[in-house]
Amino acid sequence: MNRFEKLEILREDNRGTTFFGIDREREDDERVVIKIYKRNRYRLNRNLLSSFFSGSQGLHHHQLARVLDAGLTPDNELYYVRQYLPDSPSLVGSGALWAKSIISAVSFLHAQGQVHGAISPSNLFVTDGSICLTDPVIPGVLPE
16 A cells, blocks of 8 residues: 555545545556545455455456555555546436446446445546446445
8 A cells, every 4th residue: 555645535434534645656646546444344354355356456347447456554444546536527418328337337347246336426427428437335344
């Protein structure tokens, strides 16, 4: 996690903290989102988490945000880092196109043996005229 620098808190709630940051290993200081979960908000099953994150890091689909890194901090807090997506315009209009994009991303996840489990407007971003889905439910993380 040392390669990522936290710049600003985007959200803080009872599950943890979400930061805007950069990837210092990239020449262009690629923007990223860093999520750190509080220790009391997940059940630490290392095998389940390892399987989930190793699978997520290997997934490449144009309608899923890329997972760049994941694991445990030195304080044993669960974290993951994904690509940053800028705020999106409203999802009004082109409902059939948006639905098709979401179905494509979810179908891809299911074909890989994964479930998103948290489809909501806050996890949908418009990029290049298509929908990009972010922030799936992580196995073992307790709901709000």
